[in-house]
Amino acid sequence: MKVVVAGVGKVGHAIILQLAMENHDITAIDCSADALEYVQNTADILTIKGNGASVETLTEAGAGRADMFIAVMADDETNLLACVVAKRLGCRHTLARVRSPEHSRNIRFFNDQLGISMIFNPEFAAAREIFRMLQFPSFLKRDSFAAGLVELVEIHVKDGSPLCGVTLSNFQSIAQVRSLVCTVERDGEAIIPSGSFQIKEGDNITVTAGRRDFNKLIKNLGIAAPRVRNVMIIGGGTISRYLAMRLIEAGMSVKIIELDHERCLELSEFLPEAMIIEGDGTMQDLLIEEGISSTDAVVALTGIDEENLLVSMYAKHIGVPKTITKINRIEYKDVLRASGIESLISPKMISTTEIVRYARDMGHSRADSVITLRRIAGGNVEALEFIATEETRHLGELLINIKLKKNTLVACIHRGNQIIIPTGSDSIHIGDTVVTISRTSDAVTNLNDIFND
């Protein structure tokens, strides 16, 4: 598939790398020759220097014949204009990054009137994900499928947990709810385990379970954590604003610490219920004064990775039950996870995953396409949601009789209102929503890809 990416910043670069690994033909546009040279050295792509919104540059980049155009330049308005131009030139699908809250309300208008296929907002998506983490602090990460009825949750197996030493075939008897362990992360390696696998302390496991069974699951696995009632946010950027709005709606009390005076005034105007503190959120004195030790959760959202990590480590050290850390340099995630910083959030990765899903979905015009794509277990494993159609093979056959590819499994089947955490005696029927687990490197694009024949 031909893809043109305008803007090679942090997000643009991550998108290009991901799509290059999925073997698309990519042309990148940027006005900085250095940025282009850097990306050209890391991915097999064509680069064009120029303004990504100008008709001339887009024509030269072949946007008119492209299947997909992604605008990730600095300004929202430039991105929107670039998408409109690319669409007029004849590009099939246009995607724009729009991050300002003012424009985010008009997504419907952009889709319908301007013909832009997808508007994505990394900050908004990040805020949503942080909010979901705070809803259930017992889980490191949550990804939902089947319209929110089923979730994949990540759990850290602590020393003394009832799960230590349990083989996966006995997992059900401890959890006492319908659930399935999909991945185990051990020593930086992601494993898609079989029934005889034994859980050890220190593992990070991903479990599928129905949304309704969450409370039981948390209780039975011994990972109960107090409900989050008050949250301290360090850094008052766009994510903080989106997040605070949601938290306040959910009835939590929010305290935002922000250095910039103008920004503080702005936040206070938009978020009258939140407490806005002007000051350096990385200063220990200020954090203590503002009562960091008695907050239920600390979310570090400054623009600097190092500061975020420092704040999170300190918060963890003094016993804050839940810390969430934003990092941009996601390549260091393995080191950070190994050193105990678990709930990491990277706006760039969330958007990239969403675009990869869109690209895979486009590759198949038929109905059995990717509805949801989530990266789990540090990004090495993918959970994909498909709808089974008449083209799906092995319909109605018992799962125990179907040979699946190595390192793949069916995590969940959603039929009507029914959620099935499948065992060997279940089967896939037409119209089912199926969640599969596979390695990211296998790049599954179709439900049939998981069958080994």
Added chain:
Amino acid sequence: MNTAALLFYIGRILIVEALAMIPSMTISLLNGEDMSWRAFIVTIATLAVIGLAISLPVSKKNRELHSREGIVIVAISWILLSVFGAMPFFLSREIPSYIDAFFECVSGLTTTGATILTDVEALSRGLVFWRSFTHWIGGMGVLVFTLAIMPEAYKSSRTTHTGGGDLLHLVQAETPGPIVGKLVPKTAHTAAILYIIYVGLTLLQIIFLLCGGMPAFDAVTISLGTAGTGGFAVRNAGIAAYSTYCQVVIAIFMVLFGVNFNIYFLILTGNIRRALKSEEMHVYFGILFATTAVIAVNVISYFKNIWEAIHHSFFTVSSIITTTGFATVDFNTWPQFTHYILLFLMVIGGSSGSTAGGIKVIRSMIVTKGAMHSFRSMLHNRRVKVITIDGKAIDESVVSKVNVYLNIYVVLSAISLLILSLDAISFEESFSSVIACINNVGPGFGRMGAVGNYSTLSNVSKLTLSVDMLLGRLEIYPIIMLFMPSMWRRTG
């Protein structure tokens, strides 16, 4: 230095060379040339065994390249290609000295066309074909060819963290010109497109020559030699052995192969307007026509009429500016003035991104524009001026790299000249030999002229000129880098 990747790609290239010898071996077999087909079999077997032995054990994870590996791979492969490519000449005992065989093979691969043979027609057909075939494969590049036919190159590696940007380093190190870009996003597709254009043009020339009544063997070998802008003839009389029609066809195709291949891609994809705007092409044709006219006037007394003078001067200019080195007449006997114009043309060479040698038209343009700018800034010393080609700014780093390139080029030529002086040959002979070899032209003046050859030189001179030819074809840096100690240091 990722040694595993190094071995993998070098192994692949040796296998490609083994494959490239198969047509020549077949011709030897068909002609019943016992010694030479056996020599080919032995060489092919050796190449295949070594190639497989060093490339097969390399797992997919270890194939990651950086620009450093790209440069080393190109340099080492070209040396090995020459070392093994010389084996059929030597093993068949048709060229008894290995140094001579090596010289001949380097001359072939680098598309120089300088020969040590005094009687080409005595050589077995298979070896004659191999000589011309080395021109063809060396012209567009062996690594470019390897990438075009390597299925792995079309799939981005999912195991490494890079999306496959590394392959461009290989193409950049092998393709002539200061700025090497891609035609389409994937490096391997770009390589394939270049070869498709290349094969297409070669076939077209073969057809035109066959129409002119040239024998099939000659038509194919001469076309291979023209495509690579090499210049090995297959007759002792050179191109004078063929009809005027054939000479014109050869001259036109030489000119075509001296044009940047990106222009053909633009034309094929319908961007004719952009193709015709290329500044480098304008200058290339400008030099071509201007020097043809000047030389035609200068040599008019040597021919019966003006048309004949134009015909031969056009052929000679096309042959020299594209650094092919074919000859229809012995231009050695032409006036001194013409000699010096031809020497200038040898240095300038063809366009970047073509199969021609020389310093390339675009480098001459950048240097000239840079010089003009520095003169002007003496008058207005606060003036800011960016050097542009095709309306696009040329980065200052590129300009300074071009200047450095020319400096090194002059120094290396001077050193070679010094070594050749030990051979006690005349200044014109040694000077023209170095210029003809480092620019991959082939014939020089004097004994090394259009109807002469390099057989009278000492082994030291032949090796020096072989190194010059490799330096010229790979545009100096890869070969020099090979001898930099820091290249091989673990952290360097």
